[in-house]
Amino acid sequence: MLHIEGLSSHYGRIQALDSVDLTIGEGELVALVGANGAGKTTLLRCLSGVQPVSAGRIVFEGQDITRAPSHRRVKLGIAQVPEGRQMFGPLSVEDNLRLGAYRRRGPKVADDLDRMYTRFPILKEKRKQSAGTLSGGQQQMLAISRALMSRPRLLLLDEPSMGLAPLLVSEIFDTVKLLKSQGTTIFLVEQNAYAALGIADRGYVLETGSVVLDDAGRALLENERVKTAYLGL
Template sequence: MLLEVQGLTSHYGRIQALKGVDLAIAEGELVALVGANGAGKTTLLRTLSGVQPATGGSIAYAGCDITRLVPHRRVRLGIAQVPEGRQVFGPMSVEDNLRLGAFTGSRQTVEADLEAQYTRFPILKERRAQAAGTLSGGQQQMLAIARALMARPKLLLLDEPSMGLAPLITQQILAAVRSFRDDGMTVFLVEQNAFAALTIADRGYVMETGRIVLHGPARDLLADDDVKRAYLGV
């Protein structure tokens, strides 16, 4: 397993947001995490990337215990997160935002990685000199994802990449996410749009109030009556 999480807990003061989360993700898998508002999905991703402290349990990555590792060391190990709400640096150009993502690597690899992202997202090349804050929502999401990819992650953590986007743009973003997995990357995808996420995922986890309540192959979850009723609106 590339990622193995056991009994993970996390708190905001006295509020316990994660109540003992267990999950495992194999290398090369695309795994979706779905759940209602406030279930703890963002908290779980932030605890995996290290920006939110774990109060108990353990996180193993590639066989190493990273539970107490600071965030930038996790990035170095290959864990990159695209945070909820995009959070690009608005006044900076598209290209400078991308360069910020590449805080490791030689000049040559940075230039090559930049070109790779421009090939993946041609609109970003067109807008390379434009201030990131003036991009559309969908373009900002592409930029946030491309910036994370500049760190050459093995494990990509995505928090609601389709939030606030039109259906067509959502399809484009999720097709890109699927292509990362097809390229061999491991992806953990949080989505409010459970149907879309489970449609592209290999496996899924369902979270309710700080706990995993269900997991399995994505196609089984799509066919599950409880999942349908609670998350798929059918």
Template sequence: MLLEISGLTSHYGRIQALKGIDLQIREGELVALVGANGAGKTTLLRCMSGVQPITGGTIKFDGKDISKMSPEHRVGLGICQSPEGRQVFGPMSVEDNLRLGAYRRHGPNIKADMDRMYEMFPILHKKRELPAGTLSGGQQQMLAIARALMGHPRVLLLDEPSMGLAPLLVAEIFKIVEALKENGTTIFLVEQNAYAALAIADRGYVLETGSVVLSDDGAKLLTNEKVKEAYLGL
């Protein structure tokens, strides 16, 4: 088991956002987490990256308890997140954004990695000297994913990569996620777009008001009556 979360709770002040989450991610898997707005999806990801304090439970990575580890050390272990709303370094160049993605790493491989990113996302190469804030929403999303990949993720956390994008771009982003999975990247995909996410996922979890209410194979969740009704609008 690469990542194992058990009994995780987290609060915003007195409000409990996560009410005891149990969740596992195996090496090489694409696991999807779906749920409505405010279910706690982003909070869970923030806890996994260490930028949101947890109030109970444990997060184990590679068998080691990392619940109290600082965010920067988790990145060093290979827990890399592409956050909700892209969060690129707006005034800095695309290239600097990518370079900062490899902040925890050293050595000459960084240049080769960057070339690999440019190959995967040619548009970023074309705009590499421009401030990231001038890119379109879809391009910023690609940059955010590429920046996370620059950290050599052992597990890539993607928070709502399709949010706010035109349908054509959404399809493109999901294609990218699938390609990453083919390459063997372990991915934890958080999405409101439940159909698209479950369609490419090995397994899925359904989150409702801070608790996991369902978990199963992606394909099975797609045909689950409850999921269909609540999230797929079928």
């Protein structure tokens, strides 16, 4: 579904990604793990078209989208739950959700809104409140729901567990598993390598902008290098 070939990206003169190759198949849950500053967020930003690519190609469902503007990628079915949740703080919870469906029109948007409220009843309860007043966990649920409102074929999740209490972390991961079982293809970026690789079909390890390992999720959990560097074992 998604093929990345030789992808490089720079912030000014600093290289953040160095010819990354990566593939995600239809219906797969692929995890990307790595330390802070390894380039994980940069990679997701390149996929969403909000960070310039300096070399390489991104092919989504047979189409080269390397230079496509971000709004076209959303239309094609790539949605991102960004790091730090990135709420529209002063806007209401419902407005945040509706903006998630910005590229869609029609009555089905209202159906999807109901679906999100059924999945996370707390969002329905607080739908008139401004998003900035929600707790961290509620904001993460809203961020995921907002991305789902675009009916993505590929969902990019950037550190969904960051800054959340352990109970909420497992709730978020349960949600991710549920989405996968419903057929959404998911690319999950996490510092919490143990949890991410535990639910992933396959995983990639990113170090200073390059992919250094890729394997099945379970196999990576057993890998000595991953164990020492990312699992603290």
